[in-house]
Amino acid sequence: MPKTLVLPGAAGSATFWRPVASHAGLEGLFFAWPGLGHEPPQGDIRSIDDLVDTVGAHITEPVDIVAQSMGGFIALRLALAFPHLVRRLVLTTTSGGVPVADLGGCPWRDDYARTFPNAALWIADPVSDLSARLPAVTQPLTCSA
Numbered sequence: 037m038p039k040t041l042v043l044p045g046a047a048g049s050a051t052f053w054r055p056v057a058s059h060a061g062l063e064g065l066f067f068a069w070p071g072l073g074h075e076p077p078q079g080d081i082r083s084i085d086d087l088v089d090t091v092g093a094h095i096t097e098p099v100d101i102v103a104q105s106m107g108g109f110i111a112l113r114l115a116l117a118f119p120h121l122v123r124r125l126v127l128t129t130t131s132g133g134v135p136v137a138d139l140g141g142c143p144w145r146d147d148y149a150r151t152f153p154n155a156a157l158w159i160a161d162p163v164s165d166l167s168a169r170l171p172a173v174t175q176p177l178t179c180s181a
Contacts, residue, residue, distance in 0.1 A: 039098075040064035041091060045105025045129070046148060046159055048072030053102060064102065067091060071156035083158050088113045095121050102126045109133050112166055115173050124176040132179070133166025 040062055044052045048069035057064055069087055070078035081087065088110055095118050103111040108130025115122040137143065145160045 039094075040100045040102060041094065041111075042066045043091065043101065043103035043107030043110055044069065045107055046072055046155075047152070048075040048155075052104065057102075062102075065094060067107075069106075072159055073152050073155060077156060082156070083161065084110065084163055088117070092117060097121065098123045100124050100126070103130065104128050105130055109163060109166070112170070112173060115175050116166075116169055119172070119174065122175055124178075125173075126178045128180045130179070133164070133170065135165055135167075 042050075042053045042057065042062075042064040044050060044067065046069070048071075050066040050068035053064075053066060056062075057066075067090075068075045070076065070081040081090065084106075091110060092114055095114065098121050100123050101111040101114065103125070105128075108125075108127035109132070111122075111125050111127060111130075112133050115125055131141070148155070148159065
């Protein structure tokens with residue numbers, strides 16, 4: 037059975053998906069995002085690119101990825117970087133790497149900063165627009181809002 041990587045949103049907690057995974061009988065590698073939400077910082081994590089690299093280091097065999105919100109953006113980056121090793125994606129409440137403000141999405145950064153005042157400032161940095169690259173994601177994909 038392929039390994040499952042479980043990626044949280046910007047709140048950063050590895051515990052977000054554990055109840056669902058337990059109920060579904062899913063065993064996975066649950067990630068937390070250092071410096072985000074209430075997670076303590078880690079010196080070598082200073083950007084979303086660093087999070088992508090951290091998770092990517094665990095992709096040495098075929099994996100499935102379950103991800104929420106910002107984790108979905110990271111999952112798509114991984115699917116593009118490792119198309120031969122990312123088997124399938126389950127994404128929920130994610131921007132999907134497209135500029136949601138252009139589609140009427142709500143700004144979230146101010147609320148995030150109020151909720152998590154000690155979070156790393158880089159979380160508010162703009163992220164790359166994956167719109168042009170999304171057709172290259174050929175893995176089976178399930179999305180929910």
